Amino acid sequence: MDVLISKPKIQVRPFHPSDKDTWEAFVRSANNGTMFHRQQFLAYHAPGKYDFYHLMFYHRNRLISVLPGGILDGAFWSPVGASYGSFVLPDIRFERTLQLVDSFLEHLASEGIDRAYLIPPPFIYQKTYSQNLEYALLYRRFGFEYHYISHAIDLRRLGTEPLSAFDPTARKTIRKILREKKLEIRESTDYDAFYPILLENKARHNAKPTHTLDELKRLQELVPEHLRLLLVYYRNQPIAGSLLFLCNDRVVLCFYNMLRYEYERLRPIYLLMYEIVRWAKQRGYAWVDIGVSQVPQDPDPMTPSLSLIAFKERFAAHGIIRSTYFYDRQAGPQIIR
Numbered sequence: 001m002d003v004l005i006s007k008p009k010i011q012v013r014p015f016h017p018s019d020k021d022t023w024e025a026f027v028r029s030a031n032n033g034t035m036f037h038r039q040q041f042l043a044y045h046a047p048g049k050y051d052f053y054h055l056m057f058y059h060r061n062r063l064i065s066v067l068p069g070g071i072l073d074g075a076f077w078s079p080v081g082a083s084y085g086s087f088v089l090p091d092i093r094f095e096r097t098l099q100l101v102d103s104f105l106e107h108l109a110s111e112g113i114d115r116a117y118l119i120p121p122p123f124i125y126q127k128t129y130s131q132n133l134e135y136a137l138l139y140r141r142f143g144f145e146y147h148y149i150s151h152a153i154d155l156r157r158l159g160t161e162p163l164s165a166f167d168p169t170a171r172k173t174i175r176k177i178l179r180e181k182k183l184e185i186r187e188s189t190d191y192d193a194f195y196p197i198l199l200e201n202k203a204r205h206n207a208k209p210t211h212t213l214d215e216l217k218r219l220q221e222l223v224p225e226h227l228r229l230l231l232v233y234y235r236n237q238p239i240a241g242s243l244l245f246l247c248n249d250r251v252v253l254c255f256y257n258m259l260r261y262e263y264e265r266l267r268p269i270y271l272l273m274y275e276i277v278r279w280a281k282q283r284g285y286a287w288v289d290i291g292v293s294q295v296p297q298d299p300d301p302m303t304p305s306l307s308l309i310a311f312k313e314r315f316a317a318h319g320i321i322r323s324t325y326f327y328d329r330q331a332g333p334q335i336i337r
Helices: 017-029 094-110 132-139 168-180 191-204 213-222 261-266 268-282 306-313
Strands: 011-014 055-059 062-067 070-072 075-078 115-118 143-154 183-188 227-234 237-246 251-259 287-292 317-328
Touching: 011 094, 017 055, 017 062, 055 094, 062 094, 094 115, 094 132, 143 306, 168 268, 183 268, 191 213, 191 227, 191 237, 191 251, 191 261, 227 268, 237 261, 237 268, 251 261, 251 268, 268 287, 287 317, 306 317
Parallel strands: 075 115, 251 287
Antiparallel strands: 011 055, 055 062, 070 075, 115 317, 143 287, 143 317, 183 227, 227 237, 237 251
């Protein structure tokens, strides 16, 4: 009988704290695991802040997937309290992937949960590119809630001197900064110096940072191997900074790129971008993810920020899609847009 109507062969088990070592080892070895899938990362949240409901999937007593998540407003969400979630997988065949999705949906039904939302990392986070999971979700009639445009720099396309891949304006600006030596860039763990810059930037867009200062310090304690903070100094005062998340062995994510706008004329972000790309390329990363490029507070959350996109393209960045998949058992098959 065709696999498309076969019964799932996967056992689903909720995560227990005693499973932490097994979970962490699986994420490290998986094809698409990131820091956001780690239990050690999720532990920065205060106890009780979220109703976590992480799942583990076994085939013949062998762990084949983990799924971090939680329950929000009666729906299963993955991630909860992180940027990326969805199924963490090895490079497995399509048939097993489809059985995995079927087992997940059957488990939700058995728990009385009708809705699910999944936000997987973009393809660049995979060791081996595969869209088996995406097709399995679509075949089982998951739909798309939103698409966001993100931008990333393919470091494998850059030569030994990344500056040559940047556009003429970026090259000229960075060379001037390096020549004049007015700005100094330092690696740091001084979040007290960085956080006021972050607050000031977010306030300009009527927004607040994703993390509190205490949460950033907590992350530095829990997963220091995944964080790199860069600060730019002018006359020995911090005027800009970038917090990098070293998500896995392939991708460096610029989670926060911030500056004091009274020093914008000095172009500290150009220096940060040059240092980030140079450093990541030198250490063997494949991509630098510069994050989504939407217009903050726009009624349509998918509205792209054309000026921000144009700025990112100065550094050889190209658009990649970040999508949210959703499933609603009561509504029936979703319209794929």
